[in-house]
Amino acid sequence: MRVSLIVGLVATTWWLAGSMPRAQAPAADLVLTNGRIITVNATDSIAQAVAIAGSRIVAVGTNDEMRSRIGPATRVIDLAGRTATPGLIDTHVHFSETDALFSVDLGDVAVKNMSDVLARVAAQVAKRKPGEWIRGRGWDEGKLAERRYIHASDLDKVAPDNPVWLTHTTGHYGVANSYALKMAEVRKETTDPPAGTIDRDAAGNPTGVLKEAAQGLVTRLVPPFTRDEQRQGLVRMIEDFNKEGMTGAKDPGIGQQKWELYQELRDAGTLTVRMVALWSGARRVEDNAQVMARVQAHPRPSDLSADRVLISGGVKMFMDGSGGARTAWMYGDWNKNFTEKDTGNVGYPATPPDAYRQIVATLHNAGIHVSTHAIGDRAIDWVVDTYDHVLKAKPARGLRHGIIHGNTPSNHAIDVMARLQAEYDAGYPESQAGFMWWIGDNYAGNLGPERGLRLKPFNTYVQRKIKWAGGSDYGVTPFPARYGLWSSVARQTLNGTFGATPFGLQERVDIRTALRSYTIWAAHQMFLDDRIGSIEVGKDADLAVWDRDMYTVPTDALKELRCEMTIFSGKVVYTTR
Numbered sequence: 001m002r003v004s005l006i007v008g009l010v011a012t013t014w015w016l017a018g019s020m021p022r023a024q025a026p027a028a029d030l031v032l033t034n035g036r037i038i039t040v041n042a043t044d045s046i047a048q049a050v051a052i053a054g055s056r057i058v059a060v061g062t063n064d065e066m067r068s069r070i071g072p073a074t075r076v077i078d079l080a081g082r083t084a085t086p087g088l089i090d091t092h093v094h095f096s097e098t099d100a101l102f103s104v105d106l107g108d109v110a111v112k113n114m115s116d117v118l119a120r121v122a123a124q125v126a127k128r129k130p131g132e133w134i135r136g137r138g139w140d141e142g143k144l145a146e147r148r149y150i151h152a153s154d155l156d157k158v159a160p161d162n163p164v165w166l167t168h169t170t171g172h173y174g175v176a177n178s179y180a181l182k183m184a185e186v187r188k189e190t191t192d193p194p195a196g197t198i199d200r201d202a203a204g205n206p207t208g209v210l211k212e213a214a215q216g217l218v219t220r221l222v223p224p225f226t227r228d229e230q231r232q233g234l235v236r237m238i239e240d241f242n243k244e245g246m247t248g249a250k251d252p253g254i255g256q257q258k259w260e261l262y263q264e265l266r267d268a269g270t271l272t273v274r275m276v277a278l279w280s281g282a283r284r285v286e287d288n289a290q291v292m293a294r295v296q297a298h299p300r301p302s303d304l305s306a307d308r309v310l311i312s313g314g315v316k317m318f319m320d321g322s323g324g325a326r327t328a329w330m331y332g333d334w335n336k337n338f339t340e341k342d343t344g345n346v347g348y349p350a351t352p353p354d355a356y357r358q359i360v361a362t363l364h365n366a367g368i369h370v371s372t373h374a375i376g377d378r379a380i381d382w383v384v385d386t387y388d389h390v391l392k393a394k395p396a397r398g399l400r401h402g403i404i405h406g407n408t409p410s411n412h413a414i415d416v417m418a419r420l421q422a423e424y425d426a427g428y429p430e431s432q433a434g435f436m437w438w439i440g441d442n443y444a445g446n447l448g449p450e451r452g453l454r455l456k457p458f459n460t461y462v463q464r465k466i467k468w469a470g471g472s473d474y475g476v477t478p479f480p481a482r483y484g485l486w487s488s489v490a491r492q493t494l495n496g497t498f499g500a501t502p503f504g505l506q507e508r509v510d511i512r513t514a515l516r517s518y519t520i521w522a523a524h525q526m527f528l529d530d531r532i533g534s535i536e537v538g539k540d541a542d543l544a545v546w547d548r549d550m551y552t553v554p555t556d557a558l559k560e561l562r563c564e565m566t567i568f569s570g571k572v573v574y575t576t577r
């Protein structure tokens, strides 16, 4: 503790020296010159050069202004006109590639129909002994030519002697084969568990698809990944984040084991992505005390003494389910196939609403940041009204309670968000523009033509001065933030099943605004906006260098942005040269 305090003091005095007359400015360790530095400061000014000493930015300005910072030991990188931005931040990412490394990957665009799915499962079966589990993830019926769920009967053809569980790309549903259903004792007579759905055919027989809490009937039987597999998944994810110019993440819903892995990597100096972790919240009032004890064992994210690399951020709660599974809690019936109605299905809450409100009140009163998964308009209303309620009862600024996903907020929800942000620094959407692209065809079918226009209403947010924080929700969508930047501007689906832009263009924003949502506004939801998210003197030096200028390229080119260098805390952690 004492050591880090002293280091902190030295660093502070040292960068304050940066504002002294130029002749006395100490030499920097690293200077980037000849660039187009998109600073994302208050006026979004463009600089030419930036100087870094230790982990901090000590000067931002012209090439000339940097000259006094260059000493004999300074490393100078000539950007040769290339663009730099603050390191990009993902405020909602299930941060691990363990699944991608160790299970059947059904989430790439080469999986176009049922036989592609079955071929990949069959390839895995060939490597396993009878009785061994086959697991996979990433499928999406919205991307399959057949436009229907995978069923147990499909999987049985290639895996009669192994249990199979394939998680949907949203993580809110999955499919088991008959072998696995038998192990789980899921049959015609089995009733739906609370907040879960066993999908059934016309005769009432389980199809193999299990939604929300019903997934647990099978997933509790699937052996967990080993600690080493989990560690490998984190290491790969950190590397891949850095390759995409990404230097910050908020990981929702972790447990003790993942926290320990993060600690281990942080202590080894290999956690080159700033991490704010949210602990998995309770779904029953009686389980909340245990969650609180976990959170309270760590400093609050706003504490000055808190680590700036690994931060215990607060608690993640669930209000409802998925827009892919049509389980999210809506006011009106879900659609299907765009114009048809899924009559009688308005989804359901994932946590009993009164229990949710009680748990959030307890967390809020203890000064704990809460972020809640809310997809459906009714779920979002309940969440923002809950925040409003607890903030009125116990006013506090700066807890920054979040609305995760916030897909189709009502006008009421938008009003409340605007007010909570202004009055309490709370009520921030943590939103994933990439949903419109990667699962957009599925979403368009389920939301229908009118409701779809309200999906991710970023332009309305801008009009109402509502800030939001960008993210990917990986493994729901691919994590590179360039996709989210592009989606915020383009609002196009992957396959154009119901037209290229079924969500309209009314709610698009420009790239400058989109970039704020993946930098400074995202930093705010990580409690690090005074430390990262813009290129300004005194901030931690997290930067990315790109092969093109995102402010001037055509919209389509945003998707193909290529990161050429990533700097984390003043160190080059990735470079193509």
Ligand SMILES: [Zn+2]
Pocket: 092, 094, 252, 473
């Ligand atoms: Zn998520």
